[in-house]
Amino acid sequence: MTExxxxxxxxxxxxxxxxxxxVHVVVIIYATRSGLSADALLERTTSSFLxxxxxxxxxVVAAIHAPIGLRNVLREWTPLPRRGVDGAVAVFALVLxxxxxxxxxxxxxxxxx
Amino acid sequence: xxxxKPETDTLEVRIWRGRDDGRFETYEVPARENQTVLDVVSExxxxxxxxxxYRFSCRVGVCGSCAMTVNGRPRWTCRTHVQKxxxxxxxxxxxxxxxxxxxxxxxxxxxxxxxxxxAGGRFEGTRTxxxxxxxxxxxxxxxxxxxxxxxxxxxxxxxxxxDVVAWDDDYVGPAALNRAWTLLNDEKHGDRxxxxxxxxxxxxxxxxxxxGSCMKSCPVGISPTRSIAGIKRMSLLDFLNMRGQ
Numbered sequence: 001m002t003e004x005x006x007x008x009x010x011x012x013x014x015x016x017x018x019x020x021x022x023v024h025v026v027v028i029i030y031a032t033r034s035g036l037s038a039d040a041l042l043e044r045t046t047s048s049f050l051x052x053x054x055x056x057x058x059x060v061v062a063a064i065h066a067p068i069g070l071r072n073v074l075r076e077w078t079p080l081p082r083r084g085v086d087g088a089v090a091v092f093a094l095v096l097x098x099x100x101x102x103x104x105x106x107x108x109x110x111x112x113x
Numbered sequence: 114x115x116x117x118k119p120e121t122d123t124l125e126v127r128i129w130r131g132r133d134d135g136r137f138e139t140y141e142v143p144a145r146e147n148q149t150v151l152d153v154v155s156e157x158x159x160x161x162x163x164x165x166x167y168r169f170s171c172r173v174g175v176c177g178s179c180a181m182t183v184n185g186r187p188r189w190t191c192r193t194h195v196q197k198x199x200x201x202x203x204x205x206x207x208x209x210x211x212x213x214x215x216x217x218x219x220x221x222x223x224x225x226x227x228x229x230x231x232a233g234g235r236f237e238g239t240r241t242x243x244x245x246x247x248x249x250x251x252x253x254x255x256x257x258x259x260x261x262x263x264x265x266x267x268x269x270x271x272x273x274x275x276d277v278v279a280w281d282d283d284y285v286g287p288a289a290l291n292r293a294w295t296l297l298n299d300e301k302h303g304d305r306x307x308x309x310x311x312x313x314x315x316x317x318x319x320x321x322x323x324x325g326s327c328m329k330s331c332p333v334g335i336s337p338t339r340s341i342a343g344i345k346r347m348s349l350l351d352f353l354n355m356r357g358q
Contacts, residue, residue: 002310002313002314003313003314003315003317003319004309004310004313004314004319004348004351004352005352006319007313007318007319007345007348007349008348008349008352008353011345011349012349012352072319076280076281076320
């Protein structure tokens with residue numbers, strides 16, 4: 001993939017992430033302040049298809065955005081070989097994606113009996 | 114800034130001598146009412162240190178060869194009045210940073226010019242001398258955008274001012290990207306695709322951190338920061354297949 005593509009993907013994913021992060025933070029603050037129990041939270045997250053959609057998108061976009069940024073930092077600030085960095089951040093992207101999707105699955109119905 | 118009394122006062126000038134493992138040497142030169150930093154360097158070379166190496170040509174801000182680091186900042190020495198930059202009657206003059214030193218105040222600018230080409234700065238014409246001249250509308254948006262960056266004379270002041278250039282050898286720097294941006298907006302340029310690809314490759318516009326030192330230090334008031342932002346925008350629109358033109 002060319003640098004220009006990676007640059008575009010990082011900027012575009014940032015544009016998508018910005019509102020998602022805001023909603024995410026507001027929901028966290030609301031949920032922790034309103035005294036909801038874990039069961040009550042899970043009941044809400046499993047009751048609508050919008051939650052898996054919202055957090056599924058969040059995870060995919062974050063898994064694109066974060067590794068590209070990490071790659072830039074590693075390339076600029078460390079003497080690590082470039083191919084090594086590319087390989088490492090590709091693995092990092094897959095780990096982020098897998099862990100994130102697993103978490104979304106767990107709180108939106110998949111992991112709840 | 115210090116008030117200097119004409120012809121009665123002296124300036125204390127510290128000048129870098131040698132290459133990387135050199136040292137500062139101090140000279141005393143007469144302070145004059147109208148005196149540029151280049152005048153001071155020439156005075157030192159003529160009356161104190163005949164072997165002093167430095168570079169200049171036009172003396173009027175056209176050729177771009179006399180830039181040096183004056184009291185910590187890169188400047189054209191020919192257009193910098195001593196009165197504006199002297200601190201308590203003292204000047205410290207060093208070679209430009211981020212370029213290999215040759216001797217004293219002269220640096221090797223080869224990388225700087227090579228990077229200019231690496232960023233796609235070579236103009237490709239589309240017509241020959243036998244074709245009619247291609248008209249360009251001076252009022253068009255692209256032409257006005259190109260004009261905003263066209264007065265660059267490659268003095269390397271922005272390159273020396275840029276912190277990213279200082280720590281990232283691979284970065285082509287503000288002057289090269291500003292040049293690429295003027296070509297990307299030049300309808301006579303025959304290889305805008307190639308220029309965009311070169312300017313957005315590794316070490317290109319994506320390496321810029323938008324710190325703005327180039328814009329702040331440019332002696333002709335160009336904003337390479339804006340030009341680089343333009344390339345980034347064009348690159349994004351190109352990715353979305355809408356080319357920004």
